Amino acid sequence: MSSTNPGATGPVPTAPTSAQDLVRAKAVLLAQAGGRRRLGPVALRAALVDLHDFWLSSHAQAIGLTERASLVAVGALGRRELAPYSDLDLVLLHDGRKDIERLAEQMWYPLWDAGIGLDHSVRTPGQAVQVAAMDLRAALGLLEARHIAGDESLSDTVRGAVRQAWRAGIRGRFDELADAARGRWTKVGEIAHRVEPDLKNGHGGLRDVHLIDALAVAQLLDRPGRDVLEARDLLLDVRTELHRLAGRPRDVLRAQDADEVAAVLEIGDRFDLARALSGAARAIAFAAEVGLRSARSALPRRGLAALRRPPVRRPLAAGVVEHLGEVALARDAAAARDPALVLRVAATAARTGLPVAAGTLHHLADTAPELREPWPRAARDELLSLLGAGRALVDVVESLDRTGLWGRLFPEWGAVRDLPPRDRAHIWTVDRHLVEAAAFAARLTTQVARPDLLLVGALLHDIGKGRGGDHSVVGESVTQQIARRLGFGEPDVALLGAMVAHHLLLPHTATRRDLDDPATITRVVETLAATDGARKVDGGTGLLLDLLEGLAEADSLATGPGVWSPWKQTLLGELARRCRSALAGERIGRVPSEPVAPDLVAAVAAGGRPQVRFTKREPATVLIVVADGPGVLSAAAGVLALHSLEVHAAELETATGPGDAPDGAEPSPVAVLRLTVSPRFGGLPDPALLRAELGRVLDGSLVLGEALARKERDYAPVLPPGEVPTPPRALWFDDEATGGVVLELRATDRIGMLHRVAAALEACNAQIQWARVATLGSSVVDSFGIRCRLEGGPTAARRREMETAVLAAAR
Incomplete structure (x- = not known):
């Protein structure tokens, strides 16, 4: 059987008689919301709520849950915000029925057996009120409790008693509520600036909307405005589609899911979705922060506090005062006659570290005139004062932007x-x-x-x-x-x-x-x-x-x-x-390299073993002298990576060994590498250890690729969960200094990246003169100066060969 849900665009199954029927009916709904898009996220949530309401009420009646007991929904089902795989949060209320344990078992077990996530409790009205008074999370849920089945008057009694107790006790619970919210914001972070935002718990998420609702129930705030409700609806839509696509409960929007969610919601790509989520989350976050401040000011005063005189308005600047710990307009301030007033309020807030009162922001948004062009000098001076305030600038600009004032400026x-x-x-x-x-x-x-x-x-x-x-x-x-x-x-x-x-x-x-x-x-x-x-x-x-x-x-x-x-x-x-x-007119010549110590060159020429010496400590410069040959830079970079040294720059040159070669042969050339490095952690390693391992690499007894792979498994930097590596990109530039070219690689950083890329270039017989490494968070830009034998640089085919090799190594 099926009927038509008014919010849907197609038939919705109804009348499930068992919990397994409920699961099957939900599967049909999700299929309808899939490829053919017959159900959008709003209609899908409405259908899911109706489906669960019907099954729960039917089952409750069948087991005799009618008199002196009731079933109420809290959480997502209570708020009619049920996502496809949200847990059910149910409370069985009773006024002392002897068979309440039987009712509870018959209510919960079918849901458990069907694999439906369930958070449940059994309470008398007195217990429900007491739990709400002791447990903040329980209180926030019961404030939005919704009757499902049974004795509706019992549900209304409990809901009314919890709300009355909440309003009466809000002064004593406000600090706990505010601290919990700020602790959550610190732990989870801002949705607006997270690669993978937590749509429910993040700063600017759904729980912040619940916070505003709770403050409104306490009669400290008005209900959320249209901008917050529209922002909430977007978060709910994204969360609904995320559940449907993932096939399980999920509140964190992973990077690899964002494109598909954006396509389903017809928002564009993941960047368009991220922008929409940022705007929504910042609207909610701003409303929650302002709401907490406004609610604190509106807390009922009792005892001696009620007898104290209202706080005095302390002048801060022309037309600007401090009132109740916020920056506000003086009573005689006239925005229409003072074109610099908006910026003076903002600069004063940044200078004092006080927030701008919400009422002041909205009043300025309604009454402040557009600044004429060019701005009067006073307005520009106030802008510079605001910008020069440092960290306090950030929150002030955010408040101006969320109320439309920054966009007018x-x-x-x-x-x-x-x-x-x-x-x-x-x-x-x-x-x-x-x-x-x-x-x-x-x-x-x-x-x-x-x-x-x-x-x-x-x-x-x-x-x-x-x-x-x-x-x-x-x-x-x-x-x-x-x-x-x-x-x-x-x-x-x-x-x-x-x-x-x-x-x-x-x-x-x-x-x-x-x-x-x-x-x-x-x-x-x-x-x-x-x-x-x-x-x-x-x-x-x-x-x-x-x-x-x-x-x-x-x-x-x-x-x-x-x-x-x-x-x-x-x-x-x-x-x-x-x-x-x-x-200044000074002649700019090439900075000469420090002379290589003759003893290092002689040691390499005589014994063929590499020599390693630290010549500077801050920044650390390691001098490596080895017999000249292919693979020198990649070998040195790989050994340094094994010892957790990050290479920032490398210079390569060739020196000549002592002139005592036998039988008049040419002196042996040696390669000299100067590398600027810094330890990723700890201190600098023993040069003798570096020398020994570099010798093993050059004689083939130590395979760098395998050693670096083991190092990467143990110590590789971890990308944010779900974030995919950026595809590498290679760019070419002319090197005015040498007449050669510069190959620039942009890629996700890895342990031993310089080793891999240098090895790829060396395999192409490229003559590397220098290298620079710029690390930008989890990304890296490796630049290589390459000597060219031909005027005009390497041919197009030669460039393609090197580029292909480098990109393969970076992947």
Whole structure:
């Protein structure tokens, strides 16, 4: 038999008579929601709730659960949010029936036997109220209890008593409720910025909607607004499809499932879904945070607290006061006559570390006028004060953005709002990354001559993303448009545009090119000198260089863990120092290598055994001298990886052994490798151990591939659960310094990656002159300077050969 569910688009099976019938009927529903898409997630949830309600009520009546007992649903079924594989959370209420144990067994056992997940309890009304008073989780469930079967008056009595006790005792339970929420947020993280978000427990998830509902039941807040309800519906839809696709209960959206979920919901791809989830989660998270603050202020006052005078409004700035621990508008403040008031409120909140009152945000959103163009100087000064506040900036901008105020100040922000990163190294959405970069730039304002430009440049450096094309090129014009609106003069407009256009120049050059070659420095200086921003300001090239150096540090720090490292700081500082020397007119020659100790060369030439010596400790530089031959770099890199040394740079050259070869033969050539390394953990290994293992590798008694595979099994960095490695990519560039080429590999990092890739190039008979390794979180960029015998570099066929080998090694 079947009937038509009003929320469905096809027939829905009804009247299951046993728990096995219930399971079969649910399977039919899920099949209908599958390939032909006859049931959407909303209709599927409604059908599942109806199906379970019908079976539970029918079975309850059949076993005699009618008088002096009732069955209520809490959790997902109680809220009518049942996903395909959600557990049933049921409470059997009674007022002292003698046969309650029989009823409970006859109610629960068929569900267990059918394999249906069940959380159950049996309570009298008094026990239910007592449990709710002692157990926060039980209380939150019983607040939304829904009658299923039996004596409805009993269900209503318990639900009313629990709600009344909740309202009466909320003052004593509020801290526990707030601490539990914040503890969960810390443990699980933010949905908006997680590769694999927990849709239920994450910050901005479904449990935060339940939190808002609980505060509303306590009459401390209004019920959630439309934006929160729409956000909740999206999370429920994604969770419903995730259950259906996985075939089991699941709250974490794994990366490999996101594309399929997005396709089913007709949202696009996983990046579109991530963006939609970010917006939804941030709306919920903001409402939950504001709700907790508002609810605390609204807690009923009793005893002596009720007799105290209301808190005094403490002036903070023109038109801005502190009230109840929040930044609020003074009574005489007039947003319509004060164009800088929105930014003054924001800057004051960031400066004091106090949140902006929700009422103030909404009042400003309703009454504040659009700033005229160009902005008045007072408004720009308040913006700079806000950006210079550091970490407190992040929460303030989030509150402005969630209430529409930030988008009115920066209409261009819409293109990057909630935009997920395409690079795994980035842990934030693009808009959050920009705010984080500005917060880090605030630490560096004393190091540049124009801190105002550094702050604004940091805020806008990726504003070109989400618009198609090269984001640096697009961002330059968008930034100039914004800068003119902010009231900057044309020279500053040009400088800000140049900062955005070239914000990757220094970090990419420092970590992927040979800094010892004058051509590298010349290319950077000429690039900066050719920009409009540098030409329009006295000393503009030097100023732009300083700004880009600060921006590179702030950008790296705001990207994610491990992107800014002491090694990267050293490289960037050295590049900037050499560029300044060139700007000062100093002759830039190739930095000579330190002479190789003659005793090392003589030892290799005499005995053929490799020699290893640490010449510096911070950063550590290891000097390796071996008999010249194929496979030198890959062997050295592999041995260092076995000892948990991360290679940042490598230089290769050939030296000549002592001139006492027998019978007038040519002196034996030796290969000299200088490698900059750092231990992944612990200290530096004994050079004698490195020397012995390198000798075993070169004579064939130690197979590096097998040893590194064992090392990787034990110590390989773990990607976030479900995240798939990024497909490797190879790029070619001309090397101005040597006339050769640079092969750049971008891939997911692995233990021994440099060894594998160098071995692949050596197998192609490539002459590697130098290597640079830039680690970006779980990704890596390996750059190799390759000497070319032919003018114009290797042929297309030769490039394809090397590229194919390198990509195979990276996989």
